[in-house]
Amino acid sequence: MSKTLALLHTTPVTVGAMSELAARELPGVRVINLLDDSLLKDVIAAGGVTAAVEARMRAYFEQARVAGADAVLCCCSSVGDVVDRARAEAPIPLLRIDEPMAVEAVQSGRRIGVIATVRTTLEPTVGLIRRKAQELGRAVDVEPVLVQGAFAALSAGDGAAHDRLVKEALIALLKRSDVVVLAQASIARVLAALEQPPAIPVLTSPLSGLKAAGAILAE
Numbered sequence: 001m002s003k004t005l006a007l008l009h010t011t012p013v014t015v016g017a018m019s020e021l022a023a024r025e026l027p028g029v030r031v032i033n034l035l036d037d038s039l040l041k042d043v044i045a046a047g048g049v050t051a052a053v054e055a056r057m058r059a060y061f062e063q064a065r066v067a068g069a070d071a072v073l074c075c076c077s078s079v080g081d082v083v084d085r086a087r088a089e090a091p092i093p094l095l096r097i098d099e100p101m102a103v104e105a106v107q108s109g110r111r112i113g114v115i116a117t118v119r120t121t122l123e124p125t126v127g128l129i130r131r132k133a134q135e136l137g138r139a140v141d142v143e144p145v146l147v148q149g150a151f152a153a154l155s156a157g158d159g160a161a162h163d164r165l166v167k168e169a170l171i172a173l174l175k176r177s178d179v180v181v182l183a184q185a186s187i188a189r190v191l192a193a194l195e196q197p198p199a200i201p202v203l204t205s206p207l208s209g210l211k212a213a214g215a216i217l218a219e
Contacts, residue, residue, distance in 0.1 A: 003071075003217040004030040006064035008057070010040035010076040013154065013186045014206075018075055021206055026214045032067055034060050043078050043120045057082045065092050073097055073213045077183055077205070078120040080128065093216050097209035098125055099132075101181060104208060106133045106140060108201050109178025114144045115169055116183035117151040117162070125183040145173055154186070166190045174198055185209075 005026065009015050015033050022031045042053050057079060064072045071093040074083045080096040087094040102125070105112050112129060116122035126144050133140045147169045153161035166187050171194075173180055179201045182188055188204035 002028050002030055004032060004067075004069045005213055005217060006032040006034055006067065006069035006072045008060055008064070008072055008074045008076070009033060009035040009037075010043075010079060011035075011037055011186060014075050017189070018185065018206060018210075022210055025207065025210050026217075029214065029217060030068075032064065032069055034064060036060065040076060040078055040118075040120075044118060048120060049079055049082060053079065054082050054085075058086055061086060061090060061092075061094060071095060071213055071216050073209060075185055075206075075209075076121070077116075077125050077128075078118060080124050095209070095213050095216065096128075097185060097205045098128060098183070100208040100212040101203045101205045102128045102132045103136070104201075105129055105179050105181050105203055106136055106138050108203070110138075110140055111176065111178040112140050112142045113173040113177035113180040114142060114183055115147065115166070115173055115180060115187070116144070117147045117154070117166065117187060118184065119146055121183050122146050125181065129181065143173070143177065145169055150187075162187075163190050163193055167193050170194075170202070174200060174202075179203065 007018055073095045075097050077098045083094045083096045114126055122144050126142050147165050150162045150165040167190050182204045185206045
């Protein structure tokens, strides 16, 4: 019997790319996409995850299970801490898309640059990396970079302006890091716009997150 993976999205930007990637990396796995773009908006407006947002996410986890999901992969780092709190009592595995990336970053170097376009994504990602460093006994220096104006441009439909702003910030961060983490799945596409491949690792969450989900489904 084939396995089913539910992908929980907080922005429509990630739906198409994640579905295509899942089709390529997890052949034979049935994918369910759950999208609520008000979740991220509410988190940004409140400056963090609210009780109402957490309650809705837990309801989506349950709906995914009812729909036949064998695991749920949360595709938004801004709400990843909800996954951490809910997974212990969940009847199916709940996964963070950014967790494998955080582990790889800690294992890749001491100076870790983290880039994001939303503060509510940047702070949880930095926190996750520091927790993983502590768990693994690694000393790291984390430099967070928030790209001002990029998220607003993307939300307004100006993908070119978004990509330009992120690219400029990324190029600067590469010069002073051992490894760079792109904190949002939505900014991974900027790598393709670089004139030359980065000289250091630049980590994105979609591929590593899906591979980790595939490993869980295969158990």
